[in-house]
Amino acid sequence: MASFGLKVIRGTFGVAEHVAPRLTGRAAFELFCRTPREKRLSEGERRAIDRAADFMTEARHHRLKTRTGCVMVHEFRPEPGRASARTVLVIHGWRSRTEYMRTLIKAYRHEGYKVVSLDLPGHGQSQGRRLTLVSAVDAARVAGE
Template sequence: MASFGLKVIRRVFAAAEHVAPRLTGRAAFELFCRTPNAKVLSDGERRAVDRAAGFMTEARHHRLKTKNGCVMVHEFRPEPGRRAAGTVLVIHGWRSRTEYMRTLIEGYRDAGYKVVSLDLPGHGQSQGRRLTLVSAVEAARLTGEWFGPFVAVVGHSFGGAVAANAVVGSVKNIPPLAAERLVLIAAPSSLPAIFNDFSRMLSVGLRAWADT
């Protein structure tokens, strides 16, 4: 059952579409791109972050400047004295962060790889409260400039969409990310389908999206 707040938002968007469809579409898109406050965690999220505290101290942390702020990249190196078999880039999903990818990162590191994990804009220790596919791909490209090329890029959920678009170079004016392999875990098969689901949830009609 929808909350009272969601019911109000639906009514506002349904009415606004007939008055100002373009403005309504832009407002809906900005709401779609708005990320949760990374400092406000549920009890489960807080426990996961706390359990990974020791794991995170093993990493070297790098703050990289993008066009829209700074993103954090965490570098996990193999055991001392062991030569890295290559570098793997890990990209988490929406409302996720490096701490939640701990098991995956440890697996690659134990296999002899250096792992760099990107906190997407608006997530983890990165700045901002807005995330788009373009800003995410730009952050991945910047990570590649500093730590690539990669033997593999691994993306989970929305991070899979970011990884795929970064590697194939689908975003205009952003060069492809150099990687030998692409690994996708539970990645969306269609971003337009996600937009459509979001639109239905907020009662945003076709006029608003068509004029955006």
């Protein structure tokens, strides 16, 4: 069942789309692109971040400038004794972050890959509260260079 706040938003947009469709569309898009606040992490999300703390110290962290702000990129070297043949770029999904990709990153490192993991705009340690497809592609382009 939808929360009271969600019901109010749906009702407001339902009326507004008939009165000012373009303005309502822009407002809906802005809400859709808004990323969750760090303060609103669930207990499980906080535990996952805490569990990954030691793992994250193994990375070199780079703050890179994009057209829409700055993103954080985490560079993990292959496991000791593994030759670094290639690099793989790991990008998480909505409401995620590098810490949640720990198992995947470890597997790539074990196979000898250097891993570059991107925190998308408004996620993880990257700046902002907004993510669009354009800003995600721009961030991936910058991280891959």
